Amino acid sequence: MTIADPAQWQDLFTRTVDEQPVQFVRPADTDRPTWTTYEGDTYLGTVSAEPDGGRPLWRVQGIHEAHRELDDAIRAMRRPASWPREREEVARWAHRLLADDSILAVDVETTGLKNAYAVQIAAVDRRGAVVLNEYVQPDAVIEKAAVAVHGITPERVAKAPAFGELLPRLTDVLHGRAVVAYKADFDRGVLENELVRHHGGNTAAANEWLGRVRWEDAMVPYAVWRGLWSIKRGAYRNQPLDGPHDAVADAKLLFERLEQMAATVPAARR
Template sequence: MTITEPAQWEDLFTRDVDEQPVQFVRPADTDRPTWSVYEAAVYVGSVAAEWDGGRPLWRVQGNREAHRDLDDAIRCLRRPSSWTREREQVAAWARRLLADETLIAVDVETTGLENAYAVQIAAVDRRGTVVFNEYVQPNAPLEPAAVAVHGITPARLAQAPAFAELLPRLTNVFHGRVAVAYKMDFDRGVIERELLRHHGEAAAAEEWLARVRWEDAMVPYAVWKGLWSVKRGAYRNQPLGGPHDAVADARLLIVKLEQMAAAPSTSPW
């Protein structure tokens, strides 16, 4: 059942959120789009729908949050009591990163989603200034699904340098730095794959990677947003939301760090 179906707006309805049933009950003393929320017959909070010309906006009563997705409003209500403390820890982590003059935000666009090679590598400093941005000749096929995401075509890469040509400058930019990425294992893994192909041995690749301090922003950002998934038993990962251009996504990551570093309030919205 979707939130656009008429049955969704009845006085009493049930909706599965992360495979767990949630009961919605409209109070008897109102005809407004407001529902009390129950799980296993236990009251967990209230939500109210607002229209602003598009999809309904779901407000979680009791705080300042609003969500386009009703499921996210329920995930907000499911937060563990430790969330405030965990969010403060994330804020402190983000402040430490932004205070480090060596910080760079890194993003890599690739030939595909698995065992992929780089087609664009970018890094910006903590002020958003570009310190590295190059398209890369991958010497590997580009998957149509990847091209549909980032728009980098074989024609665009026809004159691009190979990774080996870029490696000396990449080394100068990365070594001795703190590199933060969104889903760090993916971006670091692409660079590792390029190094393995270049050097032909794992030891050389690991030695290069070890001279960078890697940080992942995906899990901290999920904690900061605080949308709890009972299915995963963890905060739900969020999309970065960038345009899938390596420079723009790296700059957006700096913006997200600045948001996380801001003094915690009762809500991140």
């Protein structure tokens, strides 16, 4: 459907969500923007559009959730039966992580997405204190697409220290600590690129340095916690962190997401 106002949508239509057609049927006893949904002969649930400024919220009846995107409402109704248990496991994981006094949230802004180098590195502790915030002269091209995301131009980092100059402090901050990142394999990979270059191609030295940090990834657990099931991928959809792409602000936001997850652990099971 392409009509902006859901109240004007048809009583019967089909929408494809993650390559799977979903049939929408408006109940005969209402003219409100409410539809029951089916995949083939399988009933998924009922969704209703509620006004919320310029865009509707899609409320899923029966599970007391509202989603900005209609497709996400459908994904919520597609959750496997195992989701409540999986969500509780993730919540307990977040609770344990936040109870670790050594935990740091780390974020790295980069020159791009492939073979990337750092242009900003930040670490924030559990109390929200910034223990590291450094811009980095990457000695590499900063892609225009990356600048459009984080706003860090070559001019901004032209006089910033190189990674090698920051390495002693970075070592003091991270070694022996638990580090949580959003898509940790990416941030860890950026540091690996920097370390390999710093050590003249010596991957063993880079891996030894990285191995002295206990890495935790929050992206997949947060996807499970949100529980938006992609029938195409056969997995929960990864969610954007929705931060401003400033390393400090994103690290602080990551702790907020962990606190949201941890808050759903039943008190008796913590």
